[in-house]
Amino acid sequence: MKRARGGGDEEAPRQNGSAGRRKGDQQQSDGDDGAGAFGPADLQDDDNDPGLRREIRSKYRDLINSVQQNREDMLSPSNNKLTEVLEEANKLFKDVRQAREAALDAQLLVVATDLGKEKASQLFAEGTAFDPTAYAEHLLSFMGLNRLEDGEDDQQNGGAVDGYLPQDAWHRVARRAECCFRTSPSFHYMMGSFHAEPPPPKQRIERQRKAPSKEAKRMMPTQLKKMESSHQEATEKEVERILGYLKSYYQDDPTSPISYFEFVIDPSSFSRTVENIFHMSFLIRDGLARMYLDNDKLPCIAPVEEGEVEAGGSCSRKQCIVAISPKIWKELIEAFDIRDTMIHPPSTQNE
Amino acid sequence: MTQLTAMTQRKRLSNTQSRRQSGSLVVQEEDDDTTFTQPSTSQVQRGLEKLTPAQVDQKTAEVVQYFLVKDQKKIPVRRADLVKHVVKEYRNIYPEIIKRAARTFDQVFGLKLVEIDPKSHMYILINKLEAAEGASPINSPTNPKMGLLFVILSVIFMKGGVVRENLIWNTLKKLRVDPGEKHEEFGDVKKVVTDEFVRQRYLEYARIPHTEPIEHEFRWGQRAELEVSKAKILEFMGQLHEQDPQTWSQQYREAHSVPNSSQPSTSSQR
Numbered sequence: 001m002k003r004a005r006g007g008g009d010e011e012a013p014r015q016n017g018s019a020g021r022r023k024g025d026q027q028q029s030d031g032d033d034g035a036g037a038f039g040p041a042d043l044q045d046d047d048n049d050p051g052l053r054r055e056i057r058s059k060y061r062d063l064i065n066s067v068q069q070n071r072e073d074m075l076s077p078s079n080n081k082l083t084e085v086l087e088e089a090n091k092l093f094k095d096v097r098q099a100r101e102a103a104l105d106a107q108l109l110v111v112a113t114d115l116g117k118e119k120a121s122q123l124f125a126e127g128t129a130f131d132p133t134a135y136a137e138h139l140l141s142f143m144g145l146n147r148l149e150d151g152e153d154d155q156q157n158g159g160a161v162d163g164y165l166p167q168d169a170w171h172r173v174a175r176r177a178e179c180c181f182r183t184s185p186s187f188h189y190m191m192g193s194f195h196a197e198p199p200p201p202k203q204r205i206e207r208q209r210k211a212p213s214k215e216a217k218r219m220m221p222t223q224l225k226k227m228e229s230s231h232q233e234a235t236e237k238e239v240e241r242i243l244g245y246l247k248s249y250y251q252d253d254p255t256s257p258i259s260y261f262e263f264v265i266d267p268s269s270f271s272r273t274v275e276n277i278f279h280m281s282f283l284i285r286d287g288l289a290r291m292y293l294d295n296d297k298l299p300c301i302a303p304v305e306e307g308e309v310e311a312g313g314s315c316s317r318k319q320c321i322v323a324i325s326p327k328i329w330k331e332l333i334e335a336f337d338i339r340d341t342m343i344h345p346p347s348t349q350n351e
Numbered sequence: 352m353t354q355l356t357a358m359t360q361r362k363r364l365s366n367t368q369s370r371r372q373s374g375s376l377v378v379q380e381e382d383d384d385t386t387f388t389q390p391s392t393s394q395v396q397r398g399l400e401k402l403t404p405a406q407v408d409q410k411t412a413e414v415v416q417y418f419l420v421k422d423q424k425k426i427p428v429r430r431a432d433l434v435k436h437v438v439k440e441y442r443n444i445y446p447e448i449i450k451r452a453a454r455t456f457d458q459v460f461g462l463k464l465v466e467i468d469p470k471s472h473m474y475i476l477i478n479k480l481e482a483a484e485g486a487s488p489i490n491s492p493t494n495p496k497m498g499l500l501f502v503i504l505s506v507i508f509m510k511g512g513v514v515r516e517n518l519i520w521n522t523l524k525k526l527r528v529d530p531g532e533k534h535e536e537f538g539d540v541k542k543v544v545t546d547e548f549v550r551q552r553y554l555e556y557a558r559i560p561h562t563e564p565i566e567h568e569f570r571w572g573q574r575a576e577l578e579v580s581k582a583k584i585l586e587f588m589g590q591l592h593e594q595d596p597q598t599w600s601q602q603y604r605e606a607h608s609v610p611n612s613s614q615p616s617t618s619s620q621r
Contacts, residue, residue: 068564072521107563121511130509130599132518136525138591139502143526165527170536173498180501180583182478184462186423 056095060104063088067111075118082115142176143169238275238346239282245343246289247303259336260291260299266341267333270326276343277322387434390443398443410441411451418452418464422476425551425574430472467552467573475552477578495536496543500553502526503544505584507569509602515559516567519544548572581606 067074067085074081089108096102144166249258264280266272280301283289287304294300332338390398399407417437421428434442441448453464462476506522507514520530528534530541537543545567548554552574559566571579585606589596597603 071515071517110561130602132506132510132522133525134592135506135509135588136522139526142591170495170498171493173501174493174495176587177497177501178493180580180587181497182481182578182580183425183497184422184460184476184478187419 052095053098053101056092056101057104059092060089060101060108063092064104064108064111067108067115071115074115077119082112082119086112139173140165143172145169235279235282239279241346242276242279242343243283243288243303246283246301249342250303257294257300258302260301261332261336262338263301263342265329265332265336265338266343266345267338268341269345270329272341272343272345273329274324277324281322387431387442387445390445392446395444395447398441399447402441402444407441407444407447407451410438411448411455413437414448414452415455418456418474418476419460425475425553427467427473427475427552427574430474433474465577467577473552475574475577477574496547499523499528499537499540499543500548501584503548503554503569504571504575504579505588507571508581508584509588509599511601513568513570516556516569519569553578 063085067082070081073079085108089105089112093105096105146164146166246258246263249263260280264273264276266276280289284291289301289303291299291301414433414437417433418428434445438445438448449464456462456464456476457479461478461480463479465475465477467473467475502522503519506519510518523530523540528537528540530544532540534540544554545556549556549572552572554572554575555570556567557570559568581602585596585599585602588594588599
């Protein structure tokens with residue numbers, strides 16, 4: 001009923017006995033996605049894990065959104081997206097435990113049913129179906145579209161042909177459509193214009209056409225397609241470079257600890273120091289370096305060996321915020337008697 | 352001029368009318384439509400007896416003019432406004448005046464005065480005469496908005512009478528009219544379509560229940576039902592698609608089943 005064409009069998013599970021099939025699904029395809037990768041023992045935590053719950057709800061919302069956004073495309077008889085959406089929803093449903101998620105599932109069902117209804121109505125319509133896309137194409141031709149490409153019957157592509165419309169495009173349609181309207185005639189001047197106050201609407205429109213006001217198109221925010229990658233990459237490179245320094249210092253003498261402050265502080269530049277601290281924090285976060293206090297309770301750092309990485313992941317993680325001011329910076333330089341930077345700035349690296 | 356007649360009228364009224372009548376006049380002056388009750392036939396009769404034919408003709412002419420001017424924007428005329436601004440103290444013979452105005456429109460202008468909404472009492476004028484084939488001898492300026500309206504009405508009709516707004520916006524986008532942008536001829540397209548056309552009663556724009564986010568759908572408004580010929584739309588469709596209009600059998604049947612009559616019955620089903 002929902003989709004009478006192209007894949008009627010997918011519909012069946014959702015209509016009747018959906019619970020049975022879904023239960024089966026759960027056993028078969030556990031581990032299909034991250035959300036399903038929990039054993040039955042974890043089920044209890046699984047139910048209450050807010051992160052997982054959120055993820056399911058978010059996926060449901062994405063699915064509902066995608067149906068709503070692509071509605072017109074999905075209505076096309078050749079489009080199979082509805083089936084895919086329903087399959088996706090079935091997958092999501094096996095992890096549904098709470099009422100809120102079930103409500104979203106129901107909402108998706110409403111959307112999908114509505115779409116299915118419209119698809120069905122297309123099928124049962126008698127006579128020729130009306131295709132608005134084709135209509136738009138014909139209208140464009142009627143309006144005198146000057147096509148740049150020869151896309152006469154390019155209906156499938158949403159009529160996205162380029163070309164420009166003549167000035168009087170809409171007047172042509174209006175003139176042709178006039179005979180369909182039994183509108184009472186409106187006043188107009190028989191012999192050209194005569195400025196009256198207030199101007200009658202017809203007059204105003206006519207003037208507008210002759211001298212189209214240079215009204216700027218409404219400003220729309222341009223969508224950010226791709227993040228500027230260079231900055232991101234620069235940070236990554238710098239982090240790796242610092243890891244290289246750290247490893248080489250460590251290898252020079254694995255027994256003596258490397259003082260954190262001596263490592264990050266650049267006595268000639270406060271800003272470089274801050275940058276080093278910033279980049280260092282990535283290494284700590286990613287578990288590539290670790291910090292510890294030596295016998296004097298001073299922070300030291302060491303690179304984490306390849307084999308150690310996993311072990312490090314299991315031990316409890318701590319967070320801290322490193323603050324530094326130029327005053328502290330100067331004090332540290334004096335206290336540690338730092339003469340030279342251990343991390344050379346990228347430009348002087350080659351020397 | 353209107354002012355003058357009104358004044359003399361009031362004087363005359365105060366002279367001749369009974370106390371009860373002038374009392375009700377004060378209530379009526381509160382210009383709310385609810386206070387306007389259609390006078391009964393006998394009341395109209397009595398009112399007419401107290402006026403000269405020339406006075407009634409004069410008031411009728413004023414009403415006709417009011418309609419003609421108001422019709423320029425195609426916004427329906429509300430009875431409350433008509434009574435408040437033109438009919439005024441002639442309200443006791445209102446049915447007679449509207450009857451005469453309708454006759455004038457019919458016989459002099461070839462227009463038909465239609466009450467489109469019996470509940471809120473709104474009137475529109477429609478053309479009684481079929482548009483002549485081919486270019487009209489009078490070179491009247493065309494209104495491009497009628498082209499826009501035509502496209503919307505035709506899509507609604509071809510899609511069976513009701514469409515979601517998205518379909519309309521998508522179709523318009525293909526015709527280089529983006530509802531989100533200012534169009535050089537239509538200005539704020541969204542406003543023209545969902546506000547101006549709706550107020551003119553060419554379109555109905557209603558929220559679809561139980562949708563999240565909110566969605567709307569379009570239908571033909573009462574004015575469109577009265578004014579626009581479905582058969583002619585279909586004819587144009589056939590021309591555009593190079594197809595016999597009869598191949599859209601459903602639409603064809605609808606277009607030819609009910610002659611585009613001017614029954615306001617369609618309005619009551621809202």
